[in-house]
Amino acid sequence: MEQKKKKGYGAGIVTGILATVLVGLLLLGGFRVITNTAGSYASGKVTEKEVSKKLNKLNALIDKYYLYEDEIDTDQLAEGIYSGYTSALGDKYTVYYDEDETKALMESTSGSYEGIGVVVSQNVQTKIITVVRPFEGCPGAEAGMLPGDILIEVAGNDVSGIDVSTVVSWIKGEGGTTVDIRVYRESEDKYYDFTVERRKIEVPTVAYEMLEDNIGYVQVTEFDEVTSDQYIAAVDDLKAQGMEGLIVDIRDNPGGLLSCVVDMLDYMLPEGTIVYTEDKNGEGDTYTSDAEHYFDLPLAVLVNGNSASASEIFSGAIQDYETGTIIGTQTFGKGIVQSILPFNDGSAIKITVSRYFTPRGTCIHKEGITPDVEVELNEELKTKLTIEKSEDNQLQKAIENVKEQIAAE
Numbered sequence: 001m002e003q004k005k006k007k008g009y010g011a012g013i014v015t016g017i018l019a020t021v022l023v024g025l026l027l028l029g030g031f032r033v034i035t036n037t038a039g040s041y042a043s044g045k046v047t048e049k050e051v052s053k054k055l056n057k058l059n060a061l062i063d064k065y066y067l068y069e070d071e072i073d074t075d076q077l078a079e080g081i082y083s084g085y086t087s088a089l090g091d092k093y094t095v096y097y098d099e100d101e102t103k104a105l106m107e108s109t110s111g112s113y114e115g116i117g118v119v120v121s122q123n124v125q126t127k128i129i130t131v132v133r134p135f136e137g138c139p140g141a142e143a144g145m146l147p148g149d150i151l152i153e154v155a156g157n158d159v160s161g162i163d164v165s166t167v168v169s170w171i172k173g174e175g176g177t178t179v180d181i182r183v184y185r186e187s188e189d190k191y192y193d194f195t196v197e198r199r200k201i202e203v204p205t206v207a208y209e210m211l212e213d214n215i216g217y218v219q220v221t222e223f224d225e226v227t228s229d230q231y232i233a234a235v236d237d238l239k240a241q242g243m244e245g246l247i248v249d250i251r252d253n254p255g256g257l258l259s260c261v262v263d264m265l266d267y268m269l270p271e272g273t274i275v276y277t278e279d280k281n282g283e284g285d286t287y288t289s290d291a292e293h294y295f296d297l298p299l300a301v302l303v304n305g306n307s308a309s310a311s312e313i314f315s316g317a318i319q320d321y322e323t324g325t326i327i328g329t330q331t332f333g334k335g336i337v338q339s340i341l342p343f344n345d346g347s348a349i350k351i352t353v354s355r356y357f358t359p360r361g362t363c364i365h366k367e368g369i370t371p372d373v374e375v376e377l378n379e380e381l382k383t384k385l386t387i388e389k390s391e392d393n394q395l396q397k398a399i400e401n402v403k404e405q406i407a408a409e
Contacts, residue, residue, distance in 0.1 A: 055081075082347070091352055092124060093338055095163050099346035104169035106340075115172040116140040116179065117201045119221070120151065121254055121306055122164035129164055131183070132252045132306050133221065134385060138201055141385060143194040148383045149183035152191065156180065165350075175199045187383050206230035208238060211389070215402050216243040223256030223310040228263035235267070235295070245298035245402035247395070248314075251328060255309025258337065262287045265317050268295040272321070275313050277337055277354040284354055298405030299324030300398040303371060308332035315369050316358035325405070326371045327398045335365030373401060 066072070079098050086096040097105055104113075117138020122129045131149040134141035151159050154170045171179055181194045205227040208218040216238035220231060235246065258275075265274045271291040277284035301315050301324050312331050318324045336355050342348045355363050375397045381387050389395055 079347075086349060086351075092122075092127075092163065093334075093336065094351045095165060095349070097165065097169075097348050097350065101166055101169040102342070102346060102348040104172050105165055105348070105350070113172060114175045114198055114200050115168075116143075116145075116196045116198060118145060118171070119252065119254065120164060120168065121308075127161045129159055129167055132254070135201070135221075136386065139196045139199060140194075143196045144192065145181075145183065145194060145196075146185065146383055146385055148187065149185055149192070151181065152184055153182040154179065173198050185383075206234055208234040210238060210241050210243065211247075211399065213399075213403060213406075214242050214244040215399060216241075216246040217249065217389075217395075218246065219249040221253055223253070223260040223264075225257065225260070227256070228260045228267075231264050232267050243297065245300075245406050246295070247300045247302065247398045247402060248324075249302040249395070249398075250307050250311045250314060251302050251304040251394070252306040253308070253311040254306065254332075255311055255334065258287075258310065258313070261310040261313050265289060265314060267293045268299075269317060269321055269323065270294045273359045274317055275356050275358065277356045279354040295323065298402045298409070300401050300405075301326050302394055302398055303328040303331050303369065304377065304394075305329055305332060305368075307369075309334045312364055312369050313356065313358075316362065316364060319369065319372065320359040320362075325373060325398075325401050326369060327373045327375060327401060328371050328394055329374060329376055330370055331364070331368040333364060333366045333368035335363050335367070373397060 062072070063069075079096075082096045083098075086094050117135040118131055118140035119133040119135075120129050121132045129151040131140075131145055131147055131151070133147060134145045151167065153159060154167055157170060159167050171181070173179060175198055178195050178197050181196060183192050183194070184190075185192060205222045205224050206218065206220055208216065211217050216235070218231065218234050218238070220227060238246065262274055266289040269289040271289055274287045274289050276286040299318070301318050303311065303315050303326060307315065307328075308331065312334065315326050315331065319326050335357075336352050338350045339353045340348050340350050355365060357363050375394050378391075378393050381391065381393075
């Protein structure tokens, strides 16, 4: 698929340039410190010499006074400096990862990993991490974890205020080992402790079936390396079965790879813009669909408050082109793009580099996508591990909508 550039550089080049600039700033002298002043950012310069001088003073005071001198881990101190530096930016999406955390992060988009098979989400304001979906047949679900469970401790660590990617790295681990997880179940006002055995998880990113009246149903749980091929194969198979209309379910889908959702939308949309990005210099990329494929059957897309990032690119493009009906509740509101920039020691920084805009030029960051038809999931269904399609009121509304579209043709 052709990806036309908006203002002059490709994603691979951007990553390379940013990595070079970052290393240059850290090694060659001045680096910029951002401070929050009355809701706005003011920038100032601080020299490497000043930082080194203060760090030396801190080290001297620790050497002289710190009670637990024998327990000092110098590698951990260094990692804390890097982590604290990025954390001080105040952007929850810009995060430093040590070597182990970087490996876990890269695994999360590969389609398989060793862990417990649970999707979690972190509230931007409260930092609370909540279980969104325990995959059926995976260790988390088998242990008894449910949607809505709030993570309290993982592997003996209090998770309060900790970045979700770091917590996920604690949950993942070598198959056959166990991890202790404490959750709070608000619906019962009760804490639960689970010891969950890790194993290899093949992430089930796409599931599909033909519903009554030849309405196809495709559920997409993440946008990973394997997802676009699975999605296109699913839609093609449903077409071969005589599908007359389609429902795409991206509820509780936290997002994933930009390249994946672009490929899926290239298959669904007429020729034109899918999404475009813009960095702090007003430069970026435009991703387009060609005229080779275009889905022209009745379509509905299911979303909710946990549909984020790539899910919002998908639903926003469908909405802007008016090729389908968006049904459910307001989406999460993550309209920014991050790049993962690796260091030679295996660590990396995930850094916010640009905003993205829907085909009509809307930036949905902190706003989300407003559905064309708003339907709240029935309260008693929100903590159920498995919801039958017959009782899923949002899905039933989507079926009704697609039937109306078919009848109107």
